[in-house]
Amino acid sequence: MIRLENLKKTFRSKDRTVHVINGINQEIPHESFFTLLGPSGCGKTTTLRVIAGLERHDSGSVWIDDQQISCPERGIFTPTSERDIGMVFQSYAIWPHMDVFHNVAYPLTTRRRRLDAQEIRKRVTEAVELVGLGSLMYSPSTALSGGQQQRVALARALVAHPRVLLLDEPLSNLDALLRERMRSELMELQRKVRVTSIYVTHDRAEALSMSSHVAVMNNGQIEMTGTPKEVYQSPRTVFVAQFLGHCNFIDGVVRERVSPAAGIAETPFGNIAVRMENMPAQGSKIKLLVRPEDLVAGDTRTTDSRLIIPAHVTTSMYFGEHRESDAVAGDHHFRFRTHGTDLTGSEDITLTLSQRDCWAFPAEHWDDAAADLP
Ligand code: ADP
Numbered sequence: 190m191i192r193l194e195n196l197k198k199t200f201r202s203k204d205r206t207v208h209v210i211n212g213i214n215q216e217i218p219h220e221s222f223f224t225l226l227g228p229s230g231c232g233k234t235t236t237l238r239v240i241a242g243l244e245r246h247d248s249g250s251v252w253i254d255d256q257q258i259s260c261p262e263r264g265i266f267t268p269t270s271e272r273d274i275g276m277v278f279q280s281y282a283i284w285p286h287m288d289v290f291h292n293v294a295y296p297l298t299t300r301r302r303r304l305d306a307q308e309i310r311k312r313v314t315e316a317v318e319l320v321g322l323g324s325l326m327y328s329p330s331t332a333l334s335g336g337q338q339q340r341v342a343l344a345r346a347l348v349a350h351p352r353v354l355l356l357d358e359p360l361s362n363l364d365a366l367l368r369e370r371m372r373s374e375l376m377e378l379q380r381k382v383r384v385t386s387i388y389v390t391h392d393r394a395e396a397l398s399m400s401s402h403v404a405v406m407n408n409g410q411i412e413m414t415g416t417p418k419e420v421y422q423s424p425r426t427v428f429v430a431q432f433l434g435h436c437n438f439i440d441g442v443v444r445e446r447v448s449p450a451a452g453i454a455e456t457p458f459g460n461i462a463v464r465m466e467n468m469p470a471q472g473s474k475i476k477l478l479v480r481p482e483d484l485v486a487g488d489t490r491t492t493d494s495r496l497i498i499p500a501h502v503t504t505s506m507y508f509g510e511h512r513e514s515d516a517v518a519g520d521h522h523f524r525f526r527t528h529g530t531d532l533t534g535s536e537d538i539t540l541t542l543s544q545r546d547c548w549a550f551p552a553e554h555w556d557d558a559a560a561d562l563p
């Protein structure tokens with residue numbers, strides 16, 4: 190397990206001070222595939238570099254298992270080479286003048302406790318085969334494709350059997366098709382090796398598809414940590430909701446508070462059950478979150494659904510496997526998905542909700558967040 194305790198880091202230059210890490214408290218469970226997801230500049234790389242010991246933080250502490258590896262207040266700083274960490278970056282950072290074998294063997298040859306040649310060969314072969322490059326063991330690195338180079342970097346990060354694997358946007362230099370294939374490869378590999386992994390990305394599809402846990406970062410803080418489903422379906426903040434995908438918001442008022450986390454809301458399109466983190470009092474204004482795929486077009490027979498939204502389609506885009514369209518209903522805007530239905534992009538339609546309840550926020554959260562929408 191890795192634990193970050195009240196981590197803070199400020200970069201100072203002559204004319205400005207940037208609070209890059211703003212008090213992060215987070216536990217990263219043993220053997221998890223833990224993703225830091227957030228927009229560019231929110232402090233992901235800095236957080237990873239602090240964990241690696243490549244960057245010094247101002248206060249707070251980093252723990253790996255029950256060992257405090259850095260804490261400026263107590264003068265503790267374990268150097269990177271003694272943290273037992275493997276790292277992969279966006280740039281492959283493999284040495285062009287070495288073949289695959291020597292690139293992967295490198296971390297084993299620079300350690301204080303040297304291994305004998307036979308042990309090195311065994312470990313390197315294991316790591317290279319693990320990433321599927323067994324047949325290229327003695328190929329020069331320059332002869333490898335981008336995807337193969339990134340596999341070499343991965344083998345090199347794993348060869349010393351680290352306690353922790355840190356990955357900073359490792360797929361973002363690869364083309365789209367390869368990037369998608371590498372997602373499942375990487376996930377499979379992590380399951381096989383069972384190394385606690387921290388994965389940094391700004392790509393929500395990567396975060397949702399690969400992770401056991403997702404921490405959504407904004408302005409040097411973690412706004413929410415949860416499973417991919419939790420951050421997508423029950424986001425704690427409007428920022429998290431927006432960052433994970435398109436949101437339709439419906440204005441509502443709490444009509445009945447059924448429990449601390451559930452109630453009934455009144456909306457311009459009917460009444461519906463809502464779930465919230467903290468259900469406010471009756472009469473409070475809320476915003477209901479409806480994802481595009483939660484809306485069904487043209488199906489008014491769904492009697493379970495309490496929301497029936499007569500709308501006018503304004504634009505419609507074809508994406509092959511689905512179609513994405515925008516519609517207006519009074520002062521509400523909706524994006525919805527259809528499969529196999531042709532829309533002209535200018536027609537009247539009825540949208541209904543495909544589920545019985547909605548996730549919702551207090552309306553003031555929405556107003557606060559409107560200022561810094563991604
Ligand atoms: P991310 O990886 O989420 O894109 P970074 O951690 O790289 O974000 O950077 C966060 C902020 O810190 C950015 O505003 C960046 O400009 C600033 N920053 C990063 N490294 C330095 C540095 N060495 N000196 C000054 N500012 C830095």
Ligand code: MG
Pocket residue numbers: 233234235
């Ligand atoms: Mg970065």
